[in-house]
Amino acid sequence: MGCVASRAKPELDEKRALLAQYASEVSARPKPVDTTERLAKLRDLMRACGVDAYVIGTEDAHGSEYAAPCDQRLPFITGFTGSTALAIVCLDAAHFFTDGRYHVQASAQLDDNWTLHKVGEPGVQPWTSWITHLPRGTHVGMDATLLPHTLAKQLRTSLQAQHITLAFPEANLVDEVWGVERPAPTLTPIYEHALEYAGVDAASKIRTLRAWLADQYGDAAYVISALDEVAWLLNVRGASIPCNPVFPAYVIVTADDVALFVDERLLTHPVRLYLAGMGVSLHAYERIMTWLRDTPLSTILVDERASHALVRAAGESRVIVQTATSPVALAKACKNDVEQACLRRAYLRDGAAWAKWAAWLEEAMRRGANITEREAAEELARLRAADPLYAGMQAYDAISAAGPNAALPHYETPVTHSRVLDREAPYLNDSGPQYHDGTIDTTRTVHFGRPTAEQKRAYTRVLQGHIALALARFPAGTTGAQLDMVARQPLYQDGYNYMHGTGHGVGSFLAVHEGPHGFSSSSGGASVPVPLQEGMALSNEPGFYEVGHFGIRIESVMLVRRATTHREFQGPWLEFETLTRVPISTRLVDKRLLSPKEAQWLRAYNQQCRDELLPLVRGDRRAAKWLRQSF
Missing domain, CATH: 3.40.350.10 (Creatinase/prolidase N-terminal domain)
Structure with a gap:
């Protein structure tokens, strides 16, 4: 019994330490914004213009994924800072709709004025269906400059069938509430x-x-x-x-x-x-x-x-x-020869910055340093900003996620009081800068201690999905929606899955999420799935997320190129060229699960990264050592 107790005590102490850390993180989180006064002012304006319900989304007048500060109306009226959601304010209630990527975040950021609709859960309707159940005679207000016409047509038809009227007040009612505190437009020259x-x-x-x-x-x-x-x-x-x-x-x-x-x-x-x-x-x-x-x-x-x-x-x-x-x-979407060459150079240079950062982080973790998620993200951003072609901005908000935070696919890394990286669960970094010659989007998941058998199995299945898509060959006319299953199949073997698309289009020093192509049922947001064509750039990012425990994602960007095949039957045929030059960690791999072909691909890819990056990190002994010894 004494021996058992001596083994259990360190484990118990460790659990207590983790619980204490979690409690500290929760208590340090900002409290939700009190939206009582803002909603009261909005409802006064609604009554003045005869509107019974008012719809507020995240879009600007151009349907942009990211909105300028002056167009961030949803965060202002709700306190929610995620990128995908919608609010419907009624005269007697306020409703908030978001998908599974933001259920946890919305729960933490919304105050008691809001009813959260966790879209995707059983019995929860999307807002476009929910709104049709408002009382007959309801007038639903929207800003016509912020409403896509294609959606307006659908809403008009469905609402008219229920005797509900769409109304378009001349002014944006949230802007009226915002008043002089609304930020001015950003006037950086073109x-x-x-x-x-x-x-x-x-x-x-x-x-x-x-x-x-x-x-x-x-x-x-x-x-x-x-x-x-x-x-x-x-x-x-x-x-x-x-x-x-x-x-x-x-x-x-x-x-x-x-x-x-x-x-x-x-x-x-x-x-x-x-x-x-x-x-x-x-x-x-x-x-x-x-x-x-x-x-x-x-x-x-x-x-x-x-x-x-x-x-x-x-x-x-x-x-x-x-x-x-x-x-x-x-x-x-179809990058020309110059754009393709630029993307190759940009991803190679970015791989060198990543190697310098990863080597620094590995060394700091070995020394026992307490590195927070935010500190890790900022160090990588600093190294990337040193690139002569850095364009002064990140391509998206970096996801630097440790432990259970990595189980949130769109986790927002706090500016303060972010979690300390530990040695018990994987650490996920999903980030990328904007260079004048390319837009970067890279995710790698690593472990600084001894992974559990479940962590290794999940990681390996994700890796196998990543490899399967990277190796895919397909006839011209194939859509990304058809290829989505290629990456999921290895995960399905063990009952794993992920609730997001397998990949999206990537711009050439433009939007990191670019349509109309992609690996998902919606094919990059297009109303009809788009066949993949030579020169298209897409991300390859299967994942797995165990809520409350850990998350895994491996993401590289690939180019569609012409393939040479044995028969060329009803060609042409296409394949992918992986652009990303960041080694894939093998510490989390369960090698027993890999086929010989998968193991060979992993060795070849990491060797290619090593050979091409070593000349670029010359003078940085730590990075060179990391490249030679880590994979």
Whole structure:
């Protein structure tokens, strides 16, 4: 009995220490924002304009994933800081809808004024269905500039069937509540995206679009509201939107004009000259509605992100919505030879920064240092920022997650009081900067101690899914939605799964989440799954998340390229080239589960990373040693 007690006491002490740490973290978290006064003011405005329910989302007028501070209305009215959610404020209640990625975060950040709808759980309806059960005669208010037209049409049909009316107050009611405290727009100047990175000049892109427009529709106007498409078409970049090198603007292309609607304060003299050289006419940002109302053209094409306000201004009868067949979206998605070369260089340099960071972190953990999630993330960001082509922003908010925090796929690493990295559970880092020659998105999961058998098994199954997709060959015409199952199959063998897409498109110094392609049922958010084409860049990121315990994800970015096969039967055939150059940890691998082919792929990939990165870390002995000894 004495021996048993002596073994159990350290384990008990360890559990007590972990519980104490967890309690400390919980007590240190900021308390939810008190939204009582804000909701009261909003309801007064709702009554004044005859609205019974008011819908608030996360989007800006361009359907952007990330909104500028002045457009972050949902965080202001709710206190929730995640990227995907929606609120419906009624006169007597307030409802909040979000999916499984944010159930835990929403529970912590919402105050008692809100009813949380955990979409995805049994019996919980998405907001688009829930809203149809409001009382007959209800007037539902929305800002038409923030509502995608495609969604507006669906809502109008479903609500009318229930005798519920959509209403569009002239002013945004949340902005009225926000008042003078609402942040001012970010006015960082626009700049030209050099041809050495863009690969094709903007004049050529415009000519191609005009030729397509004339061939398909004759004398028509093509309206671009998606900010990454505006930036791509004109070969310009900005910094008005967090994590995205873009700026608020619209472009309208016709047979004889390219009109840019933008805040003139964003335009420097060199950019004005550059745009004038291509024949681009400049207009005030807010004049877009007037142009659409006044144009005599009978056909106006808009992209899928166009707002209901845009379509109403143009007149629904003459508007055609471009879906997955949008020539701008597809051309942007298929990287040209220069963009592909730039992405390869960017991921190689970023791999060197990661190696320096990982070597530092491994050494610090061996010494017994207490490194927090935030400290780890900031050190990696510092090393990346030293790159001469660093564009001054991260591609997304880094996910630096230890222990049970890694089980939250979209965990937000706290600025203060973040968790200390431990030696009992995996540590996950999902991060990437914006370089002028490429957008980075990388995830690796590591362990600083002795993994449990379950941790190793789960990690190995995720790795096998990652390898299976990296090795996939498929005929032209195959969609990412069809390939999603390739990565899941190894996990399914043991009853593992993950509740997110296997991957998304990645931009060329643009949006880290780029449509219309992707490895998911929605294929990058497109209404119809899009066939993969040569030059498309996508992430490969299967995972597994044991809520309350640990999370695992392995993510690399790949390019679609032409494959050479034995028969070429009904070709062409396609495959993937992995761009990411960050070694995959083997400490968590259960080698007994790997097939010879999988083991060979892992050895070859890590050897390739080692061979290509060693010359780039010359002078950093710690990083060189890490590359030689860690894999």
